[in-house]
Amino acid sequence: MTHKRTILVVDDDTALLKLLGIRLKASGWRVAVAESAEQALAVLDEVQPNVVITDLRMGGMDGMALFDAVHQRYPAMPVIVLTAHGTIPEAVEATKRGVFTFLTKPFESRALLDAVEHAYRLNAASGGGLEEADTDDWRAEVISRSTAMQEVLHQARRVADSNVAVLIQGESGTGKELLARAVHRASARREGAFLAINCSAIPENLLESELFGHAKGAFTGATHDHKGLFQAASGGTVFLDEIGDMPLVLQAKLLRVLQEKEVRAVGSTRSVPVDVRIVSATHRDLEAMVAEGSFREDLFYRLNVVRLDIPPLRERREDIQLLVNHFLREMGEEAAEARPMSFSDDAMACLLSAPWPGNVRQLQNVVEHTAALSTTAVIPGSLVRRALRQDVGAIPSFTIARQHFERDYLTRLMKMTEGNISQAARLAQRNRTELYKLLHRYHLKPETFRSRPASKGRA
Numbered sequence: 001m002t003h004k005r006t007i008l009v010v011d012d013d014t015a016l017l018k019l020l021g022i023r024l025k026a027s028g029w030r031v032a033v034a035e036s037a038e039q040a041l042a043v044l045d046e047v048q049p050n051v052v053i054t055d056l057r058m059g060g061m062d063g064m065a066l067f068d069a070v071h072q073r074y075p076a077m078p079v080i081v082l083t084a085h086g087t088i089p090e091a092v093e094a095t096k097r098g099v100f101t102f103l104t105k106p107f108e109s110r111a112l113l114d115a116v117e118h119a120y121r122l123n124a125a126s127g128g129g130l131e132e133a134d135t136d137d138w139r140a141e142v143i144s145r146s147t148a149m150q151e152v153l154h155q156a157r158r159v160a161d162s163n164v165a166v167l168i169q170g171e172s173g174t175g176k177e178l179l180a181r182a183v184h185r186a187s188a189r190r191e192g193a194f195l196a197i198n199c200s201a202i203p204e205n206l207l208e209s210e211l212f213g214h215a216k217g218a219f220t221g222a223t224h225d226h227k228g229l230f231q232a233a234s235g236g237t238v239f240l241d242e243i244g245d246m247p248l249v250l251q252a253k254l255l256r257v258l259q260e261k262e263v264r265a266v267g268s269t270r271s272v273p274v275d276v277r278i279v280s281a282t283h284r285d286l287e288a289m290v291a292e293g294s295f296r297e298d299l300f301y302r303l304n305v306v307r308l309d310i311p312p313l314r315e316r317r318e319d320i321q322l323l324v325n326h327f328l329r330e331m332g333e334e335a336a337e338a339r340p341m342s343f344s345d346d347a348m349a350c351l352l353s354a355p356w357p358g359n360v361r362q363l364q365n366v367v368e369h370t371a372a373l374s375t376t377a378v379i380p381g382s383l384v385r386r387a388l389r390q391d392v393g394a395i396p397s398f399t400i401a402r403q404h405f406e407r408d409y410l411t412r413l414m415k416m417t418e419g420n421i422s423q424a425a426r427l428a429q430r431n432r433t434e435l436y437k438l439l440h441r442y443h444l445k446p447e448t449f450r451s452r453p454a455s456k457g458r459a
Helices: 014-026 037-047 063-073 088-096 109-125 147-160 176-186 204-212 248-260 286-292 297-303 317-334 345-353 359-373 381-387 398-417 421-428 432-441
Strands: 006-010 030-034 051-055 079-083 101-104 166-169 194-198 237-241 262-264 271-273 277-282 306-309
Touching (some): 006 014, 014 030, 037 051, 037 432, 051 063, 101 109, 147 176, 166 176, 176 194, 194 204, 204 248, 248 262, 317 345, 317 359, 345 359, 345 381, 359 381, 398 432, 421 432
Parallel strands (some): 051 079, 079 101, 166 277, 166 306, 194 237
Antiparallel strands (some): 262 271
């Protein structure tokens, strides 16, 4: 769960760590602490802070290395660096690399609290941080709790109010059009039209007319003037899906529209000004296409002002159960005689471990297929395996088999030690940091395995 006003404090000085925690809690912050950069990275995704405070000089990974690692995951997260060894060159280097601010120990509490509040306000104002208000409906269609996907959504929110072109990259079925709609709904153009076209689904001669319009008599069958997407969407957003499949001749015409902000219909001698925001998407590698000459380099740079990369479903498996429940709920709402349905533990395990080459679109198809065929309210694993065309007796790939082994081994280890990381690390003959990374990879939380006295209720 994401909490508001959360801060992660990292320092190998436990006394200072405790003092900082007391001061920040007194100012209304929810505080998480880590005694090393390695520990901070292990809990970063779970804590989901709004601001990170880190000491510069620590054993093992130092504060700047931690900053680099944090910004690999969350480019907009503000990081405040503290040091007892501050020098002007260090401060200059830190701020050049993107550190929010640099404070030298000993520092006044007021200075630190002011810096934290400033970082929080600026990040929130730009749409950053790791929380979104529940009332924000701009992203309602994008069902996700994945950290990777949340970061994509935060980037989308930050860029929405500008007019720059956005290129959405992702495999087929990942939800590129849903993200494009979210960008449109979060923008100042939300009251305007959102018009989408799939560049690979329409023949070249018709695609030109659909995009740019045509004049009456421009070709056989053109019995009246047709505006085309760019004129029809003026004041709104045009979404060009599978832009990598656009023919080169139309790429040149699209480039002119982007440069001159006007469009000339097929068969017309008059150009018409247009005011549209372009969001494009593709599953293809446009940079490779540019290199081989099948996509214009100048157009690529015009479209790729901001790039949003949607991770495939196999890299955000924590979204699978959420998506499954969403699809079941939608089916229930549409059915005349709705019956509550769910997947058995065996079926859900199949869904969670499947490779999903077709991503979210394939998952939705499997959910609808198995729900329609199931004779019981609880969908069995056999139906899921059949839908996935999995042979129960088949030998899995080495990668899948190893993943199953690692997940089962870690689960047994956590059960044996009741979530005690130090004990588990000794049994596994691995260090704590490596064990934390493995647990994170398989979404296993140590606290889940810790026994709680029945009389004490929830922690």
